[in-house]
Amino acid sequence: MPKVTISIIKCDVGSLAGHYIVPKPLFNVAEKNLKKAAEKNVINSYYIFNAGDDLELLMVHEKGEQNPEIHKLAWDTFKECASKASQLKLYAAGQDLLKDAFSGNVRGLGPGVAEIEIEERASDPIVVFAADKTSAGSFNYPLFRIFADPMNTAGLVIDPNMICGFKFEVIDTKENKSIILKCPEEMYELLALIGTVGRYIVSRVWRASDNLICAASSVSKLSLIAGKYVGKDDPVMIARAQHGLPAVGEILAPFMHSYFVQGWMRGSHWGPIMPVGLKSSKCTVFDGPPRIVALGFQVANGKISCDDEGNPLIADMFDDPAFALARREAVHNACTLRNMGEFEPARLSAEEMEYTTIKQVLGKLGKRFKPLE
Ligand code: F6R
Ligand code: MG
Ligand code: MG
Numbered sequence: 001m002p003k004v005t006i007s008i009i010k011c012d013v014g015s016l017a018g019h020y021i022v023p024k025p026l027f028n029v030a031e032k033n034l035k036k037a038a039e040k041n042v043i044n045s046y047y048i049f050n051a052g053d054d055l056e057l058l059m060v061h062e063k064g065e066q067n068p069e070i071h072k073l074a075w076d077t078f079k080e081c082a083s084k085a086s087q088l089k090l091y092a093a094g095q096d097l098l099k100d101a102f103s104g105n106v107r108g109l110g111p112g113v114a115e116i117e118i119e120e121r122a123s124d125p126i127v128v129f130a131a132d133k134t135s136a137g138s139f140n141y142p143l144f145r146i147f148a149d150p151m152n153t154a155g156l157v158i159d160p161n162m163i164c165g166f167k168f169e170v171i172d173t174k175e176n177k178s179i180i181l182k183c184p185e186e187m188y189e190l191l192a193l194i195g196t197v198g199r200y201i202v203s204r205v206w207r208a209s210d211n212l213i214c215a216a217s218s219v220s221k222l223s224l225i226a227g228k229y230v231g232k233d234d235p236v237m238i239a240r241a242q243h244g245l246p247a248v249g250e251i252l253a254p255f256m257h258s259y260f261v262q263g264w265m266r267g268s269h270w271g272p273i274m275p276v277g278l279k280s281s282k283c284t285v286f287d288g289p290p291r292i293v294a295l296g297f298q299v300a301n302g303k304i305s306c307d308d309e310g311n312p313l314i315a316d317m318f319d320d321p322a323f324a325l326a327r328r329e330a331v332h333n334a335c336t337l338r339n340m341g342e343f344e345p346a347r348l349s350a351e352e353m354e355y356t357t358i359k360q361v362l363g364k365l366g367k368r369f370k371p372l373e
């Protein structure tokens with residue numbers, strides 16, 4: 001049985017009514033391209049959705065991670081969508097396409113990507129997450145809860161296949177280096193790093209006993225590519241579930257409550273994450289609050305399991321009253337933060353603001369500062 005790769009590649013190609021939502025004509029372009037790619041067996045199956053203003057291409061194939069053909073398919077699709085967005089004069093057409101030329105891989109060019117190559121188990125449940133108006137470090141908290149916190153994941157205590165613990169790869173996005181830490185033994189060191197969500201980002205998780213890949217998330221920081229603020233790095237994440245891994249319910253449990261993430265208006269504020277179904281995957285108030293969607297599916301024979309007509313079977317996991325409390329908390333906390341206007345901690349710290357347009361505003365004041373006597 002060949003190995004199967006799950007790739008989720010996303011891009012803000014331009015959106016309707018400001019940075020609100022990916023409109024239908026852009027979905028149509030993506031659908032045309034991925035359908036053709038599936039007919040030519042470049043990919044085995046796909047599902048297209050949006051996280052607010054981000055177009056999300058979920059693709060299942062047998063070509064491995066970082067495959068030039070798969071990445072080119074995504075890149076060409078985003079380019080075509082961006083040109084359609086330009087024709088329609090949608091907002092910020094091509095926003096995340098930071099480079100002109102494709103060179104074999106979308107990493108570093110603007111789009112976000114999370115990929116895992118797996119040996120398909122007898123039954124392989126997967127959950128993919130996509131968030132809008134936030135950034136890559138936003139998954140540090142749930143990934144820690146899911147794979148390291150026995151108060152969240154009962155399986156860490158109850159399932160003998162999980163007592164071995166999990167290994168976390170953490171990327172230092174400032175210095176471009178990575179480290180692997182093993183939980184539970186190095187839990188405190190892991191927390192010491194990944195609590196700094198603007199810098200250290202969990203990129204991969206493996207089961208410690210057999211190095212089974214369990215999760216991957218995108219780590220791109222657009223401002224570090226472009227040197228200035230060009231939109232937040234609305235992240236994506238893939239998690240594998242069940243049978244010796246956290247159950248789907250344990251993967252979703254951290255989202256019973258809202259928590260704070262960086263992003264929201266102008267990528268410059270702390271905002272409460274709001275778990276929503278696809279129909280509410282759109283940002284409104286103060287360009288938010290930041291939204292997250294979770295889609296569950298099964299990988300079967302190298303594809304996403306389908307119905308009898310060949311349509312992928314997708315579970316819209318946050319479209320559920322069980323997350324109503326988290327949504328209420330998000331609205332409540334959004335109000336609390338917005339009452340603070342531009343005062344910290346509503347606004348990000350000065351260091352995090354460095355890559356935004358505030359630099360220009362403060363730059364103008366530079367010469368007017370006089371040294372104190
Ligand atoms: C956040 C985001 C928006 C914009 C804001 C201003 O990721 O994209 O909050 O930063 O709407 O956009 P411009 O400067 O294009 O008017
Ligand atoms: Mg946008
Ligand atoms: Mg976005």
